[in-house]
Amino acid sequence: MTTILVTGGTGVLGRPVTERLRAAGHEVRVLSRHAQPYAVDLVAGGSGLDTAVAGVDTIVHCMTSPRGGDEKATANLIAAARRAGVRHLVYISIVGVDRVPFPYYRSKLAVERLVEESGLGWTTLRATQFHDLLVMLFQVLAKPPVMLLPAGVSDQPVAVAEVADRLAELAVGAPAGRVDDMGGPEILTFPELAHAYLAATGRRRRLLNVPLFGKAYRGFRAGGHLTPERAVGKGTFAEHLVERFGSPKMR
Known part of the structure; x- marks a missing residue:
């Protein structure tokens, strides 16, 4: 079995990826800012990062922040991976990062390019938005008596568990x-x-x-963040809502 490092391993996606890899018998290290013994701020880098990466065969890079810093964090991770002789870097990105000029998407696309040019063996998977992200959005939008929605926009949410299954599969390949x-x-x-x-x-x-x-809104309206030809997920948004909140309620 291999030694695998999961960045952002305590997050929404990183946690189930870690669970699946450990269940398969792999040694998994979880890297995040507060998870011992590999508590590392990837943006800052430092000696702790070299310690976390030493002896690692594969890195699954789930760490991300809409507040910025992904490019610096990934550059530091790649540099440490090169020094450690890591064989495989797996990155999770978002469908449409090359079609929708949204600032966060631009950052994810820049990280994709860093991964491709890293000199390491690499794999990149793009997925659509997770069910949980839509729930978080609607929790905010539903606070006033009127929900304001972006006109003409659709979405194609996917179950985070299914993306975790796929990432774990890619990590061992x-x-x-x-x-x-x-x-x-x-x-x-x-x-x-x-x-x-x-x-x-x-x-x-x-x-x-x-x-x-704006250009980003036009990109979303045009469906640049959708992948109808790759509608491979099984779990629906309605099923996720039942799992999270129970049967639909009437008022």
């Missing part, structure tokens, strides 16, 4: 470059998704579709 994208089983409009969330949580809200502006 040979470097494969850019693999096929992974999307959820359904493409639904934001009103359809919002109605499902409201029913699951027993809330009543008026929905208002609001046109937005």
Whole structure:
């Protein structure tokens, strides 16, 4: 069995990836800012990073932050991986990072390029948004009596457990470059998704579709973040809501 390092290993995706790899018998190190014994701030780098990477065969890079720093963190990780002779770097990215000029997506695309040019064996998987991300978004949007939704935008959410399964599979295989994208089983409009969330949580809200502006919004409206030809996920958003909140509630 191999020694595998999972960055962001305490996060929404990193935790189930870690669980799957350990269940398969691999030695897994979890790297995050607060997880001992490999508590490392990837953006800052430092000697702790070299210690975490020493003797590692494969790195699964799940660490990310919409607040910035992904490129610096990845550059530090790659440098340490080169010094340690790591064989394989697996990166999780987002569908549409090359089609939607959203700032966070641009950062993810830049990280993809760092991985490709690292000199290491590499694999990159792009996935659509996780179910949990939509729930977090709707929790915020549902606070006022009117939910404001981006007009004309759909989404294709995917189960984080299924993405974790795929990443764990890729981590124990040979470097494969850019693999096929992974999307959820359904493409639904934001009103359809919002109605499902409201029913699951027993809330009543008026929905208002609001046109937005800018190149990123046009990219989302055009479906640049969707992958209908790769709708390989099985778990639906409705099933996720039932699992999280129980049967739909009526008010």
